[in-house]
Amino acid sequence: xxxxxxxxxxxxxxxxxxxxxxxxxxxxxxxxxxxxxxxxx
Amino acid sequence: xxxxxxxxxxxxxxxxxxxxxxxxxxxxxxxxxxxxxxxxxxxxxxxxxxxxxxxxxxxxxxxxxxxxxxxxxxxxxxxxxxxxxxxxxxxxxxxxxxxxxxxxxxxxxxxxxxxxxxxxxxxxxxxxxxxxxxxxxxxxxxxxxxxxxxxxxxxxxxxxxxxxxxxxxxxxxxxxxxxxxxxxxxxxxxxxxxxxxxxxxxxxxxxxxxxxxxxxxxxxxxxxxxxxxxxxxxxxxxxxxxxxxxxxxxxxxxxxxxxxxxxxxxxxxxxxxxxxxxxxxxxxxxxxxxxxxxxxxxxxxxxxxxxxxxxxxxxxxxxxxxxxxxxxxxxxxxxxxxxxxxxxxxxxxxxxxxxxxxxxxxxxxxxxxxxxxxxxxxxxxxxxxxxxxxxxxxxxxxxxxxxxxxxx
Numbered sequence: 001x002x003x004x005x006x007x008x009x010x011x012x013x014x015x016x017x018x019x020x021x022x023x024x025x026x027x028x029x030x031x032x033x034x035x036x037x038x039x040x041x
Numbered sequence: 042x043x044x045x046x047x048x049x050x051x052x053x054x055x056x057x058x059x060x061x062x063x064x065x066x067x068x069x070x071x072x073x074x075x076x077x078x079x080x081x082x083x084x085x086x087x088x089x090x091x092x093x094x095x096x097x098x099x100x101x102x103x104x105x106x107x108x109x110x111x112x113x114x115x116x117x118x119x120x121x122x123x124x125x126x127x128x129x130x131x132x133x134x135x136x137x138x139x140x141x142x143x144x145x146x147x148x149x150x151x152x153x154x155x156x157x158x159x160x161x162x163x164x165x166x167x168x169x170x171x172x173x174x175x176x177x178x179x180x181x182x183x184x185x186x187x188x189x190x191x192x193x194x195x196x197x198x199x200x201x202x203x204x205x206x207x208x209x210x211x212x213x214x215x216x217x218x219x220x221x222x223x224x225x226x227x228x229x230x231x232x233x234x235x236x237x238x239x240x241x242x243x244x245x246x247x248x249x250x251x252x253x254x255x256x257x258x259x260x261x262x263x264x265x266x267x268x269x270x271x272x273x274x275x276x277x278x279x280x281x282x283x284x285x286x287x288x289x290x291x292x293x294x295x296x297x298x299x300x301x302x303x304x305x306x307x308x309x310x311x312x313x314x315x316x317x318x319x320x321x322x323x324x325x326x327x328x329x330x331x332x333x334x335x336x337x338x339x340x341x342x343x344x345x346x347x348x349x350x351x352x353x354x355x356x357x358x359x360x361x362x363x364x365x366x367x368x369x370x371x372x373x374x375x376x377x378x379x380x381x382x383x384x385x386x387x388x389x390x391x392x393x394x395x396x397x398x399x400x401x402x403x404x405x406x407x408x409x410x411x412x413x414x415x416x417x418x419x420x421x422x423x424x425x426x427x428x429x430x431x432x433x434x435x436x437x438x439x440x441x442x443x444x445x446x447x448x449x
Contacts, residue, residue: 011231014231014235015231018234018235018238021238021242024242024246025241025242025245025246028245
């Protein structure tokens, strides 16, 4: 039988992944790699 | 610029990536999480909707026309509910034609200009196609809606997360959230934030970056045009589904679960399946209120032997409606014509060729991984060039195709 991932670990990993996504978004905005966002923000 | 996605995209960009929208969204989520029940919630939703509509969407005159249309919708709904059994059977058909007529004339003021009142008094409301379709859905289903309230209807039509580009939510779902204090998705903060982040990455980082390269322009070389043409569908998917992700995620933050608008369209094995997976809220509405009534009429009134050609025609007609919903230029006309023809061919293959193959051959060949992958690639490749028509119209598209195959 498969062992389920503990709830706390699941939430922690999810938060970590969310922070990574936010870092990617902010990184792109400040680097101006998407000129569109760069101009609008 | 041709309607609707390119036009929409411009406006979405204005709205969704400004600090103003960001602050508005944070305020909306905070208020609706704090006051998620009763009259206070309804009041907050109403104020947010009105603010969003006035500030981001249209002018006073356009808003008055929209309000008039909603009042008319409510009135028609009341008549249909009270006297449904006494009304003639063609009333739903008449209402459908009325909504389509209003939409097409409002979106294209120069169409039948001598009689088109919108030529003199044009209305400028982003997302009008979505609002008119919500009204049409209410008018046609009003006979079955028990609790009908003017305020609920108005808030349903102009509900701010879905105002600009859908998804086109059904009235019952909105009513459950707005009136019945039903928490549709109570445990959803983290998934909702993921959904919003995914949407921002898809729309602003991937789609806009690729679109800014402008690979698919008439002055590009043949090689770039080929790459650009095949990228178009992917860009449109990332753009539109990214927008939907942001909207669905935002709605989940204040505990409302909106319907999904995409279901992995790249897995479609033919054009019919593509439209079942792409912009689902629109295609399901057109299927329910246009295709299904026509099909039922054909089945009831025509002999079985003659039904198939008429059903195929109904597919074609539905596809033309989907094209005209997006825009009324010649580009959209040709888009509908080509997709309609592909739908007809797909139905003819199902009706005439597949039954002759036999069950074992169908299982062996049609459902095999290699064949399925081939069909998916071909479907994607067939649909990609038709998107050029949206942006560039038939003449320029033809010139671009000539450049691509070295005829120019």
